[in-house]
Every structure is written in C-alpha cells, then in structure tokens.
Amino acid sequence: MKRLIVRIRRKLRFYIFKLVCLVIECTHPLDEEKICFLSDNREVMGGNLKSIYEYLEGSSYKRVIEFKRDRRVRRTYKEKLSLAYNLSTSRYILLEDLSTAITYFPVRKHQDVIQLWHGPGAYKRFGYSRKKTGEKIGTIHKGYKKYTKVITSGEKIRWCYAEAFGLPLDKVKATGFPRTDDFYHQDYLDHVKETFYQHYPELKDKKIILFAPTYRGVVPRDATYDFSKLDLDALYEKFHKDYVLIFKWHPALYNNIVINKVKAPDFEKYNGFYRDFSFYRDIQELLVVCNTLVTDYSSLIFDYVLLNKPIVYYTYDLEDYTGYNGRGLYFPFETYVYGEVAHNMPELITALQKGNLENQKRKVFFETFMNACDGQATQRAAQYILRG
Numbered sequence: 001m002k003r004l005i006v007r008i009r010r011k012l013r014f015y016i017f018k019l020v021c022l023v024i025e026c027t028h029p030l031d032e033e034k035i036c037f038l039s040d041n042r043e044v045m046g047g048n049l050k051s052i053y054e055y056l057e058g059s060s061y062k063r064v065i066e067f068k069r070d071r072r073v074r075r076t077y078k079e080k081l082s083l084a085y086n087l088s089t090s091r092y093i094l095l096e097d098l099s100t101a102i103t104y105f106p107v108r109k110h111q112d113v114i115q116l117w118h119g120p121g122a123y124k125r126f127g128y129s130r131k132k133t134g135e136k137i138g139t140i141h142k143g144y145k146k147y148t149k150v151i152t153s154g155e156k157i158r159w160c161y162a163e164a165f166g167l168p169l170d171k172v173k174a175t176g177f178p179r180t181d182d183f184y185h186q187d188y189l190d191h192v193k194e195t196f197y198q199h200y201p202e203l204k205d206k207k208i209i210l211f212a213p214t215y216r217g218v219v220p221r222d223a224t225y226d227f228s229k230l231d232l233d234a235l236y237e238k239f240h241k242d243y244v245l246i247f248k249w250h251p252a253l254y255n256n257i258v259i260n261k262v263k264a265p266d267f268e269k270y271n272g273f274y275r276d277f278s279f280y281r282d283i284q285e286l287l288v289v290c291n292t293l294v295t296d297y298s299s300l301i302f303d304y305v306l307l308n309k310p311i312v313y314y315t316y317d318l319e320d321y322t323g324y325n326g327r328g329l330y331f332p333f334e335t336y337v338y339g340e341v342a343h344n345m346p347e348l349i350t351a352l353q354k355g356n357l358e359n360q361k362r363k364v365f366f367e368t369f370m371n372a373c374d375g376q377a378t379q380r381a382a383q384y385i386l387r388g
Contacts, residue, residue, distance in 0.1 A: 119299030176377025
C-alpha cells in the first residue's frame with residue numbers, strides 16, 4: 001500500500017507539471033531563438049552541451065540552462081516552474097541523456113527536442129534495443145520517441161541509435177560528437193596535463209594506469225562490481241615502482257559505494273599506488289593524462305581511440321555480459337577490440353607490460369564507430385540542430 005501511495009503521488013506531480021506546461025504554452029509564444037540546455041545529471045556545464053553552448057556564445061540565440069543540482073534530490077517548486085517555463089517557450093531543447101521531464105512534457109508544434117547523448121559509439125544495447133537481449137528491462141523511457149533529432153559519432157552506427165530510441169533512421173545524423181573536437185587541439189591537451197599536475201604534483205614522475213570499468217547490474221540503482229577479480233597485491237608488486245593506478249568507478253557504482261550499499265576495496269596499505277578518482281568530474285581529462293586505459297564494456301573506448309595510446313580490456317565475465325543473460329552488445333565483442341583482452345589477473349598483468357597499440361584494429365574501429373569525429377563536429381552538430 002505504501003508503494004502504491006508513493007507511485008500515485010509521483011504520477012500526480014508529473015501530471016501537474018504537464019498541466020503547468022500546457023497553461024504556459026497557451027499563454028506564451030514559442031521563442032524562435034531560445035535554446036534550453038537540459039540535464040538531470042549535471043551541476044555545471046560539460047560534455048556535448050558545453051561544446052554547443054560555447055559555440056553559440058556571441059550569437060543571437062538565447063541560451064538557458066536547466067540542470068539538476070543532485071540527481072537524488074527533487075527540484076524545488078520554484079525550480080520546477082522555471083523548468084516548465086523554459087521548456088515550454090524554447091524553440092530548441094538540448095539533452096545529453098534521458099530526462100524524466102521530457103516524458104510528461106507536451107512538445108509543441110515546430111519545437112525540436114534534440115538528443116546529443118553523452119557517450120559516442122554504440123556498445124551496450126540500450127533503450128528499445130534491449131528488448132532483443134531477452135532480459136527483464138522494465139519500462140523503457142517514454143521520452144525517447146519525442147526526440148526530433150539525434151546525433152551520433154559515425155555513419156555506420158546511425159541504425160543503433162534509431163533502434164534504441166524507437167525513431168526513424170532519418171532523424172539520426174552522424175555529425176560527430178562535439179566534445180571530441182578537444183582531442184584535436186594540442187593546446188587543450190597541454191592545458192589538461194598542466195592543470196592536472198598542478199593539483200597532483202606527486203603523480204608527475206609516475207606513469208598512470210587508468211582503471212575505469214562499467215558497472216554490473218541491470219539498472220543503475222543496483223550497480224556493483226566483482227572486486228574479488230582484482231588482485232591488488234599482484235598489481236602492486238609488478239607496477240608500483242614506476243606507475244600509479246587510478247580507479248574511476250562508474251557514477252552509478254560510485255554512488256552505491258558512497259551510500260555504503262557496495263563495499264569498495266581498501267587501498268590503505270599500498271602506499272598511494274592506488275588512487276580513487278571517482279570524484280573527478282571530467283573523465284575525459286583522465287583519458288588525456290593516463291598512459292594506459294584498462295576498461296571493459298565502457299563507452300570510454302570510443303573517446304580513447306582518438307588519443308592513440310594502449311588500452312587493455314579486462315573482461316572476466318565476457319560470456320555472461322555479452323550474451324542474452326546480460327546487457328548484450330550491438331556488434332560482436334571482437335569488433336570493439338583494438339588492444340589486448342585479458343580474462344584474468346595474470347593476463348591483465350601481461351597485457352599491461354606489452355602495451356600494444358594494435359594499429360590496424362584501431363583503424364578499423366575508428367572507421368566503424370568514430371569516422372565523423374574529425375575535429376569539426378561542433379560546427380556540424382550546431383548547424384544540424386539549428387537548420388536541420
């Protein structure tokens with residue numbers, strides 16, 4: 001009964017929000033030069049939203065920001081009213097992830113809801129694509145089908161996004177991901193490194209291994225990771241003299257660690273060799289400063305290919321994760337590999353020591369997933385957003 005009451009109250013709040021939007025739409029015209037940047041996951045500007053926001057600086061477009069301070073905390077009544085007003089009066093609404101408000105928001109005629117997404121490429125199935133895995137996925141976000149435009153990082157994966165969002169293919173365009181333009185600017189790369197080592201001077205003389213896996217679990221609130229698959233003693237013994245190993249847990253997993261739902265390993269006895277950087281806001285900067293990336297099924301592999309550095313895939317659960325009992329992938333796992341694959345700790349240590357670049361595989365990977373990311377994606381994306 002208690003859960004039913006909570007659900008009814010939640011539904012009631014959303015329908016009141018919808019009603020407020022409808023009233024605003026009846027009393028206020030659509031502003032043809034107003035762009036609303038909407039995110040339920042950000043406190044500050046970043047990612048593709050930031051790239052487009054800065055690109056439009058000095059233009060005639062009015063840019064308004066509707067970010068949620070904390071994903072776990074509901075907006076105040078004042079914030080909800082601001083959100084309803086800005087959504088209802090903006091000609092363009094830009095997203096980087098799903099937004100609950102869009103589910104109930106009545107999109108106006110001639111209004112564009114544009115999904116810039118947060119991760120390039122197409123790795124784990126999501127949205128409507130997950131129906132094909134046979135897993136129990138619950139309700140799919142109803143806001144997906146309200147999108148009028150979607151961008152991707154490569155021509156060959158447009159179909160993945162169209163399928164995931166339940167949209168016609170012609171609503172998806174391979175403009176490239178705006179934020180990847182940074183990787184083509186040496187001054188940006190130099191600035192990131194300089195700033196990082198100003199904050200962490202003790203790491204300047206060490207090589208950095210960045211360990212950034214995705215979480216395990218069907219939904220983010222159940223995010224976990226099998227820490228028993230990490231032999232911390234063995235990694236320390238092999239690499240502590242020349243390296244430091246930075247962990248960047250997925251935000252969903254890190255949240256469960258913070259609230260003590262998941263217990264993370266204790267790094268106390270390793271003399272600073274292991275560092276938890278899960279608090280670090282911009283993982284793109286960590287990709288720039290690291291010497292080697294260790295990951296698994298994370299979309300980081302798509303950004304990272306632009307940096308031309310070694311990568312190792314630590315996939316101790318490959319069969320379960322990629323099969324129908326798991327999330328499922330858009331392409332066979334081998335298609336995503338442009339580095340060594342390790343299934344256990346001894347293989348991981350060996351792969352890290354090799355540091356192979358796998359240049360031919362890297363080239364094929366780029367052409368498949370990232371061929372629209374050439375340093376000019378922001379301009380193309382902005383033109384697509386505003387002109388079609």
